Amino acid sequence: MRAILDFAMRSRLAAVGMVALGALMPLLFWVSGGLLALITLRRGLAAGGIVLAGATALLVPIYAVLLGTPLAVLQPLALVWLPVMGMAQILRATVSLAVTVQLGALIAVAAVATFYGVYGDPALFWTQILEVLSDRLLAGPPGAEWDRAVEQLAPRLTGLWVSNVLAVAVLCLLLGRWWQAMLYNPGGFRSEFHGLRFAIWFAAGGGAAVVAGAITGPGLLADLGVVLGAVFILQAVAVAHAVVARRGWHTGWLVGFYLVLPLLLRPVVLLGLADTFMDFRARLAPGT
Template sequence: MDFAAGGQEVCRCRCKERPMKALATFIMKGRMQAVMVAAVFTVLALLITPLGIASSAVIALVVLRNGVREGLLITVLGGVALSALGLLIFGQPLSLAIAGLLLWVPMLVLGELLRATRSLRLVLEVAVILGALLIGMQYLVLDDVPKFWSGILDEYSAQMMDPNVVSDADRKLMVTEMAPWMAGGMGAAWFLQLALSLFLARSWQASLYNPGGFAKELRELRLGYWLLILVPVLLVIGSLSDKPGLASQLALVGMTAFFLQGVALVHGLVQEFKANQGWLLGFYILLVIGMPASFTAVSAAGFADGWLNFRARVRARKPSGGE
């Protein structure tokens, strides 16, 4: 189906549809709508960072539905639109365009890979590799990675933190503790953004063309055994040094991947037990309140599920012929 035909099909939906589905419907109406939404979300992401996920998801949705050529065209047109906005807002036409391309280009690759393979697991594993490459590039290009991040964090925190609220000594201590982990944190954050953008795009696609499809994929998500072996090895190697090294930084990306599997595990168990959806709401509330300990707990649960496959065990215990 071509882009215009896809737009005509989704326009037949009812006015009572949910906001996210309505947004997906608007994106799929045509090229200009997709360009506008992607560009607007990129600009808003300068104020509200998580909106960058929605911006990337627009490109992924177009690729998933209409292929990489259409996605590339939307990316080019969006870059032109961002250049114009950058000139009007900042007097610098390239700044916003570069930011948009950094968000969108990886989604062309991952979106097309998901479209071709229909394997969410495989695409997430490729995203893990991309996150690891970002970490490796820092160690390849920078002479002293912790020192580099220490300088950036020190300058940023000095501008953002009120010395009357946070003393200079406490601020410097925070910088000292955070700087050694920033390389891995950046890689893990980039991986998580790529993954969440794919999840959002896939949920939009499913809501328009295959209701319930993404929910089923998420509930069944399990990562490959190579990560189950690699992450503990990296953690052991990292524990041999007093300071966080490359192995420890890479392990952060792997832990983030298993965090997503842990989330998928919770969704799967709620479905298997036919539990009230309020359990999911409670889970996400506890997840936010309990950070960062909850992140570690969910990652550990996801890692354990990789070996023990809790969802399959629960399914096997059900009476045959019954739900």
């Protein structure tokens, strides 16, 4: 992998090709976003923008042939590349992973609020989208079970969709940061990620949104709680990695943590929130 990354960093044409190729393959979009993050982190926004423009231009005719419309390029452009490149530039400027993720989360919060401002009741918008999907995917008319699923899902899709875009951007950014450390600063990503800890004001606001959303049910506050709560999953993951490393525990503990993570999302969110105030990493360091 190092040789491939070295080649991409030496050749702009190779970088354009690799970013575009990653977008064409669903399982490789992480590579596409991560490489764009790496280029922006190392070379700056202008260099990242040139690669993004080249990859977009390359994909336009390919999507036109494969999917029948060149507009399909807007999906990787708007949902992966632009968010990743923006966050990479913020990290390059601030040299703070915590500040970068916080700013990304605030932009996501603004996106949720804007969505509500434009559509009023986003549940109606998502219901229409799901109805179109059902017409395309289901062989016959949807039954009562589908209608119940839509009724339950539509009011929650705004928060889920925005948090998914944010999560993809953050994970691609982390991948690019890891590659940057691997090429130019060995060990740098490990210490940076292990020290990830958000500001108290951000945790207070995020915690308030999570609690308010749980009380009020589906709606704006609940969607904001989903977006901000997802961010603190990342802090909890950083806590887990740091504690295992500082205690010298076997990496099997991390494997177990990731296996139960999908089943314990709410407790993990609370762990991330609590760490901001209690600093578990300092309390669980060797000799304490």
